[in-house]
Amino acid sequence: MHKKIASDAAAAALSSTLLDWYDAHARVMPWRVGPAERAAGTRPDPYRVWLSEVMLQQTTVAAVRDYFRAFTDRWPRVTDLAAAADADVMAAWAGLGYYARARNLLKCARVVTQDHGGRFPDTAEGLRALPGIGPYTSAAIAAIAFDRPETVVDGNVERVMARLRGIETPLPPAKPELTEAAAALTPDKRPGDYAQAVMDLGATICTPRNPACGICPWRDPCVARATGIAAELPRKLPKKPKPTRFGLVYVARHPDGAWLLETRPDRGLLGGMLAYPSTDWTEEAPADAPPVAADWHDPALEVRHTFTHFHLRLALRTAITDAPPARGRFVPRAAFRPADLPTVFRKAHDLAAAHLDTGFPSPL
Secondary structure, three states: OHHHHHHHHHHHHHHHHHHHHHHHOOOOOOOOOOHHHHOOOOOHHHHHHHHHHHHHHHOOHHHHHHHHHHHHHHHOOOOHOOOHHHHHHHHHHHOOOHHHHHHHHHHHHHHHHHHHHOOOOOHHHHHHHOOOOOOOHHHHHHHHOOOOOOOOOHHHHHHHHHHHHHOOOOOOOHHHHHHHHHHHHHOOOOOOHHHHHHHHHHHHHOOOOOOOHHHHOOOOOOOOHHOOHHHHOOOOOOOOOOOOOEEEEEEEEEEOOOOEEEEEOOOOOOOOOEEOOOOEEEEOOOOOOOOOOOOOOOOOEEEEEEEOOEEEEEEEEEEEEEOOOOOOOOHHOOOOOOOOOOHHHHHHHHHHHHHHHOOOOOOO
């Protein structure tokens, strides 16, 4: 019993120390209500918390800032997003990656609007029932937006806990142990600020390489610092090498300047996104399967892109034609922005344009 009380007191002291550090050093972000504002009574907008958390999944803060501002300027409330056209949202998401998030973003906004009167559920359990919201995101929204004492564990938190407690079990097997360590420190008071404080600590001080242990608020109790292994943690199992897939991408233009584009199927990689037609992406080079009759040119150029689970190499084909396409549709030049394409197809567009500039024979 006494040991338990001592353990609780130590955990409370650690949490309090970190919150004091956060009050002085919290990062300023467009979606965040800072500690001073929070103390003055400003409450976070669950919509902005949810949107930022979805955008930040497997994406850096630097990459998300401008997208977040653009989305909230255009769709300031969840009801506005729910009423948006699918194509507009997918185009606004282009370049942010992991496009299933954008599809689930729309589904979630519409469920919140239609089934919950435009208000997000205020518990992790209720949030998990919404499309695209898993254990991490539900815990983060519940803690940050509603001050629920949920344990929020992302990559930053895993790294901080591994070092603080000297946990040498490699990831991913270490996840339950790291989550348990994080849960033991999650306070009942200010859990939203605390969740953001641990993530800020991992992002700014307890960084993957060259952690700044000398200015860390948890430097004294940190086991990894004391034993000199902070930079080695968390340990990770070796990753399997990524396979390479191959395909062909077809960049065609109508004589009037329109581009041949298609909307990819809703299901699958880059689902629902505007794209240039391409073959399937396979382990062996696929057979030619042009989307429209044309005198196709092979400029011997290749688009290279890396997804989470594989590398992709797409051979470029170019043409100009007014034949009716078997796949896709001609989109007038005035109605098309290359920025609306996902990155891999924007690379194809840029490569075709660069090919023009080199003076190689091309129908474009």
